Amino acid sequence: MDINRYIEHTNLKPTLVANDIDELVKQALEYNFAGLCIPPFWVKKVFRDLQNTNVQLVTVIGFPLGYQMTETKLAEIDKAIYNGANELDIVMNISSFKTGLPWTKIELAKCASRIHEAGCLMKVIIETAYLTDEEIIIASKLCADAGSDFVKTSTGFAPSGAKAEHIKLMRANLPSNVGIKASGGIKNLASALEMIEAGADRIGTSSGGLIMKEADAAS
Numbered sequence: 001m002d003i004n005r006y007i008e009h010t011n012l013k014p015t016l017v018a019n020d021i022d023e024l025v026k027q028a029l030e031y032n033f034a035g036l037c038i039p040p041f042w043v044k045k046v047f048r049d050l051q052n053t054n055v056q057l058v059t060v061i062g063f064p065l066g067y068q069m070t071e072t073k074l075a076e077i078d079k080a081i082y083n084g085a086n087e088l089d090i091v092m093n094i095s096s097f098k099t100g101l102p103w104t105k106i107e108l109a110k111c112a113s114r115i116h117e118a119g120c121l122m123k124v125i126i127e128t129a130y131l132t133d134e135e136i137i138i139a140s141k142l143c144a145d146a147g148s149d150f151v152k153t154s155t156g157f158a159p160s161g162a163k164a165e166h167i168k169l170m171r172a173n174l175p176s177n178v179g180i181k182a183s184g185g186i187k188n189l190a191s192a193l194e195m196i197e198a199g200a201d202r203i204g205t206s207s208g209g210l211i212m213k214e215a216d217a218a219s
Helices: 018-031 040-050 070-083 094-099 103-117 133-146 164-173 189-198 208-218
Strands: 007-010 035-038 056-061 087-091 121-125 150-152 179-183 202-205
Touching: 007 018, 007 179, 007 208, 018 035, 018 040, 018 208, 035 040, 040 056, 040 070, 056 070, 056 121, 070 087, 070 103, 087 103, 094 103, 094 133, 103 121, 103 133, 121 179, 133 150, 133 164, 150 202, 164 179, 164 189, 189 202, 189 208, 202 208
Parallel strands: 007 035, 007 202, 035 056, 056 087, 087 121, 121 150, 150 179, 179 202
Antiparallel strands: none
């Protein structure tokens, strides 16, 4: 298994600095990770660093709570794509979702249309830590119906992150053409492999370098 091609090397900490971004890029290129997930502020810089590579440039929208106005999310999307992002991880409006408003799906469909028009991919973060199993099923199906390419577990800012049982639940209720990104708390090779075994297609982690060292040592 080429586990590097599952990994989206990530740093979304509020205190990260330019040197952290440089180190992230260095490791992404060294290990040929599937993607590099960074805050919107750094997209323009990293786009230059990743040109002519096959590392996807990923950023976040409506992060980390998701209850921004739809117009704000669309403006964030436009700017991120203009600056060079290939994939956009959007936080679902959990407040709207738990209220039962149809706007949750409408918003995601609007985002999907804007993103796909630009030839980019959309992932929706449903934040499983705040959802019951039934809500995870409903949210996953809603994301798929709205046109999302992936459904993602977590922002990393909630009380808990990815869990294998949630990945299995999502996989059982998503069509095969919609991927799953496990993120939040995946800090070693064993946890990454557990998520992949459960059905994850991508692994969002700030520990990509450590995971690769463990994988190299195990091979």
